[in-house]
Amino acid sequence: MRNKKWLVLLLSLVMLVSTACGNKTVTEDPAPTDTPTDIGQEPTAPQKVDGGIFIFAIASDPNVMNPLYAGDRVTMTINNAIFAPLYVIDEEGTEFFLAESITPSEDYLTYTLKLKSGLKWHDGEDLNADDVIFTLNSITDEKQKANSRGSFIIAGKPVEAKKIDDLTVEFILPEVSVPFMGSLGGIRPIPQHIFEGEEDLAKSTKNLEPIGSGPFKFKEMKSGEKVELVRFDEYFDGKPNLESVVFRVIADPNAANTALLNGELSARYITTADVDKFNTDENFNVVLYKEGMLNNMVFRLTNKDLQNKDVRKAIAYGINKDEIITGVYKSSEYAEKAYSVFVPSTQFHTSDVEKYEYNVEKAKELLKNAGVENLKLRLAYINSSKENEGFGLIMQQQLKAIGIELELLPMERGAFYDKLLDASNTDFDLAFNGYVMGVEPNGYKPLFRTGDFNNFMGYANEELDAAWEDGVVETDEAKRGEIYQTIQKQLMKDMVVYPIAYPNSIVAVNKKYGGIEEAKPVPIFMFRDLSKLYIME
Template sequence: MGRKNVNILIVILVSFFLLLAGCSSKSTENASSKDKADGAKTPDTFIYGIDGDPGNAVNVISTGDRYGLMEIKTIYSPLYMYNGKDNVEYFLAESMTASEDFLTYTAKLRKDVKWHDGEAFTADDVVYTYEQMLKEENGGWARSQLIFNNQPVKVEKVDDYTVKFTLPEVSMGAFEALGNIFIMPKHVYEGETNIANSPKNATPVGTGPYKFKEYKAGESVTFEANQDYFLGAPKIANVVYRIIMDANTATMALQKGEINAFAIQPSDATKFKDSKNVSLKPYDEGRVGYLAFNLSSKAVQSKEVRQAIAYSLNRDEINTASYVSSDYYVNAYSILPEKATYYTDNVEKFKTDTKKSKELLASAGASDLKLKLGFTANNPIQQKQAAVIQQNLQAAGITVELVGMDGTALSQKMQSVHTDFDMYLGGYIMGIDPDTFNSLFVTDSTANYMHYSNPKVDELFNQGRVEKDDAKREAIYEEIQQIIIEDAAFYPLVTNKRILAIDSRIKGIEEAGLVPVYTFEDMSKLSYE
């Protein structure tokens, strides 16, 4: 669903396009390599299998899909990555400091950064990037997170290595909102009137650990090490994102050593259980998978009906069927993942109670209820979720028709007012500060695909954004979580882990950092043993 279209938002409908595609890769053993002291060969190429094609043109303003963003992270750098209040990783900035009134933030920039073409990185590039992100016509994924009470942040150059951000009003989530945006080269793009479709996107110039080398449609994207990378030259000379649309083909390629990494399904984890060549690295992306209601549909506009459905569901059954092992998921109860600030599970959990469900349906006069459930047809996780949900609701006397759709079509349908289905399955990866979730639940917000509206929730989100006292702010967001779950327009199912299966020879994974969406926070730290 779209969170790279709102706030730092990476709302991702995890869709796996299982189209048959042959693996045209050569074995990594045959990849170019360098000599060890003992005469053995060490591969100098890291091949990451991906089940999507990022295309031949990416840019930091409008690129928003997972694999396009992985490419962006490989080529470009942000000022900093905000991973939590006590976990900020600085890249192009050395520091970001808030004023006492929280209206001004000052970024001090590194002075040792070069663009891939040799030009110096300066504050001009930062100001230019944020100005382009704020232009509505550019369709920037982060534009909404730079707007505060309908007014944009003001971005000014103080000197060549200092940038000042001035907010129109206090926003306690601003530190996160201002980060995680990748900086583009002003000297390359200046004068472009359509950044999203600029021919310059096909040959991107960044400051990141790797330089763009080659794109082959439907096959691969290749990068070469940036020896002048400001955090140190990458330890692996080449990186290839190899496009393998079929999960079985990719799994076989990994087993054969033809690729070095691939994000696998939980059902495939047993294939690598006893492998000496492949290690499994499950990690938390802060994703919340959910069942949501389409409140455009009259069938689910009654709160009693939605609560009845919630009491019919069995999270344990749904999640065990979908994720196989509790090693790969935890049950979700809140709109926030556990890693978010002010997360609480002190909410109504709707423990499975079929009798209560039937009583609520009777009270609402909703006998013989028939509903349609929308989901991504070729997503194996959602297939299993939908099947168990159908069984759960049948036990309460509710008939559910499963409506499988193409992932893109489902996403587009969710963004419109429609009655094609009454409920739908999805998932999002948002930010850390709870204010970044407001666009999902505030009335008429950009990613409020449920068409949910509760004036109290709107009011509380507005209060939480400006409240400086930490304890008071925590109480506000706890109440928000409680109200939304009690309203039962949104039923959290799961916080699942992404499972990276990776060549056991690859070292430096912890230093590189496993993070949401991008996989690695800094690929320059990866190496062969």
């Protein structure tokens, strides 16, 4: 029940529009004049108001409204509003949420976490050290199959958590782990008093009406229609400005655009094809920011022909990235050509790798030497993604030039992820995917580690498995950088993931909403803290 699909809410919404009209008056001077003078009252500037609704569009229902299992954009976005993290470390530094501080020992084998006082769950119960310890133990419990378990198993042993007092937890590591502090901050605690005793947290019915600690609490979910949240007045950072947030399911991107233009949505991601339309509409602000995402194509090694590295390399040489950037994104303003499986914002990213620049003759030569001809491959992607459709159509023509017939298989989002995450599935040979792994390079490890359930290519490289582990414990930054750069180079030599582009996010937001900068546009969630958004009237 891992990275799958998502829940959303339908919401018919009557938007309140307040128009300030100047009162027209006629005054007479003491001395008579031939014509009266009109004095127009200056329009009042829009003011921040309390309440209101913010409506997002989502393409499908969420997967599991439990942060231990969220792995897709829809579920993670909804969970971000319901469950607060301990803290967040990004390129700008550390931002504390539930935690007040995190302090490592001199030997970096013990970390002391202090929680803020007065924290509450959405049901009014206190959030304390017991909840943090319960959450960590649930993550490290192998039978619970939490997504981030690998981050808290070090040298084959789980990180231990010890309660010091109600607001203090001490974490004891079996071995030094450089990424640990970042991994710990990403934990979004779940309530012990709700989940204690549940045998399978992923399948628990408690996830259907989640209790969290974030700025908005769960109200209602209607499958295929909407997920609705209402503000949590006791949120640690103050009562949110908005009364509610709605995630409305609209699978068709054209219908979602129409809903946004009609005022039925508050904001949505848009494509480069829509930028001009919204930029010239006085009712919208267009926000552009780096997504920290890699759009890519994965090779399924269940296909016998693709088990040959030279065949995978031939495909890479047969793809013209410049044509894709121009055809799908219009220009490099909206996407940068990708060469590494790490994004540029990840520590130790390098472009000094085998780049596979477009070379039809080399591609043909590799296929010939591999003894492969008249190759037919099936390429799967989400049917609602115009971006992926564009990739597919361009690549279909490009690979035809090297003798490969590419069948395009657009799929419903849920079915696509179900099949993609099953590495043994043979319904397709190639798939478009996208991921955001953050600034810590160890975050990429589950995607490529032998046997990991996140490794849906079926890739195996024991030498790299060892290198990933070396990177976790290496404290010398220069040596650590060498490890991760070597990993990137080897992954590109093996070509199990073809990097396409590092895209920017483009979001159109109705101008009636303020607090965009304070809410902080970020990858995946669109906004890090929805409590900061507000309506202006």
